[in-house]
Amino acid sequence: MKAAVLMAEATGDTDLELVERHRYGDQAAFEQIYRLHAEMVFNLALRMTGDAEEAADVSQETFLRVHRYCGRFRGRSSLKTWIYRVAVNCCRSRFRRNQTWRTRVLSGSLERVDQVPDVRRGPEDHTLTRESGEAVSQALSRLPEPFREAVVLRDLEGLSYEEIARVVGIRIGTVRSRIARGRDRLRILLESPES
Amino acid sequence: MSHAPVEMLSSYLDGELSRERRLRVERHLQDCEECRHRLDGLHRVVQRLEGLGRISPIPYLEQQVLQTAATREQEESLRDRLERGAGRLHIERWVWLPTFGMVVALVTIIYLFSWALQSQNQGLPVVLDVESPASEAPEEDTPMAMERLSPLAEGSRAGSLQPKRDDSMHANPADAAARSQAIEIDGRFFELQNDVWVEQGVDLREPTILLEPSEAVSSEWRHELPSLTELELLGGPVRLRAGDQLVQLEFDRR
Structure with a gap:
């Protein structure tokens, strides 16, 4: 992944240049777009679906749409924001097609996901992180979809309120409200898990 | 004592408040233990979410x-x-x-x-007779003969006179391909279903709010809709999600 970032920096390709190269059939350009954004799309999908395989499917669907439609990217926002928007819409479509997500998430498929070790942390952190991560993921899966979307984009993906408004297609005031209510519900769920 | 709204506490955590509001929240927190507790809780939630890390x-x-x-x-x-x-x-x-x-x-x-010239040269009479086909038609082609045909024969004959059109054979493959392609507007995808452009993932049977484009501009969903100009270019009504609602924009067909 880092190699793709370094490559983009080394070649000095802007979003529009990458898209232009892809439009003219340069396969390497799409590979670069994929490598730059794959982790971000996968993590977003993972936290939205709570299932690694579903997240892989959502990621694939997202990048196939990006591959097909990125010729229409006009550069009005960053490519990252545009890809986030496509990914969020893929999650929503998939969620509406497959209402069983919630059930599956609650039945504990997150365990497997949170057992995947994060290499950036020390080994002693892993046990604590896993236990805490499991509880947080479970609580996250119990949030209504719009709140989960806003909280994931803010606290896991680190987007600003303005970027979230552009990705989700809502006003900043609504973003503020969804993040706050999402966090507050999580607080209640984590303080008293039975609620 | 009234408490600080959760939106304000959450925005305070994110540093998204103006200086004046931030100072007001800080003054309130000095006196309100419940809001301090709530703010701590929100802070812990953010920390635990960030602790999930990247995979x-x-x-x-x-x-x-x-x-x-x-x-x-x-x-x-x-x-x-x-x-x-x-x-x-x-x-x-x-x-x-x-x-x-x-x-x-x-x-x-x-x-x-050339045949007429050749016939003249050979001394044969030339007859170029362009009679109507009906005059030479066999007896079965006359109305009287048609009446004598059995219903089955008549049916088969009518079938032979007016062959049934097989639409699937005549369908334009380019149209079919176009129908199967989704159109992307601002990262959202629309497909033509029963003459309505429907956002992917939207079920046509779901209850829908009908909106004229002029109403859409002033509606509360305006900011949750993609570019109205581009939607209008699709030609015809467009059904899509706006926040938690399903709306249909009634654009005129081009």
């Missing part, structure tokens, strides 16, 4: 995505070539059919004249 995508995903994308690109390129070929054939047919007809007519006239 690398499943290893096989990259190869799968790149391969599928390459295969689809090949399929699309082949389809484009076929459609372009079909288009060219379509134009050529309009050019060549009248030309071919004129050539056939010319050859026939030349042949008839």
Whole structure:
């Protein structure tokens, strides 16, 4: 992944240049777009679906749409924001097609996901992180979809309120409200898990 | 004592408040233990979410995505070539059919004249009789004979006179391909279903709020809708999600 970032920096390709190269059939350009954004799309999908395989499917669907439609990217926002928007819409479509997500998430498929070790942390952190991560993921899966979307984009993906408004297609005031209510519900769920 | 709204506490955590509001929240927190407790709780939630960390995508995903994308690109390129070929054939047919007809007519006239000349030379009478086909039709083609036909025979005959149109054979493949393609507007995808452009994932049976474009501009959903100009270009009504609602924008068909 880092190699793709370094490559983009080394070649000095802007979003529009990458898209232009892809439009003219340069396969390497799409590979670069994929490598730059794959982790971000996968993590977003993972936290939205709570299932690694579903997240892989959502990621694939997202990048196939990006591959097909990125010729229409006009550069009005960053490519990252545009890809986030496509990914969020893929999650929503998939969620509406497959209402069983919630059930599956609650039945504990997150365990497997949170057992995947994060290499950036020390080994002693892993046990604590896993236990805490499991509880947080479970609580996250119990949030209504719009709140989960806003909280994931803010606290896991680190987007600003303005970027979230552009990705989700809502006003900043609504973003503020969804993040706050999402966090507050999580607080209640984590303080008293039975609620 | 009234408490600080959760939106204000959450925005305070994110540093998204103006200086004046931030100072007001800080003053309130000095006196309100409940809000301090709530703020601590929100802070812990944010810390625990951030602690979830990043996870690398499943290893096989990259190869799968790149391969599928390459295969689809090949399929699309082949389809484009076929459609372009079909288009060219379509134009050529309009050019060549009248030309071919004129050539056939010319050859026939030349042949008839040469045959007439030849007959004159041989002293034979020339009769160019262009009678209507009905005068030479066999008995079965007359109305009386038609009445004598059994219903089955009549049915089969009617079938032979007016062949049933097979729409599937005449469907334009370019139209079919166009129908199967989703149109993307601001990262959202629309497909044509029963003359309505429907956002992907939206069920046509779901209850919908109908909106005129002018109403949409002033509606509360305005900021949750993609570009109205681009939606209008689709031509015809567009059904899509606006926040938690399903709305149908009633654009006129072009």
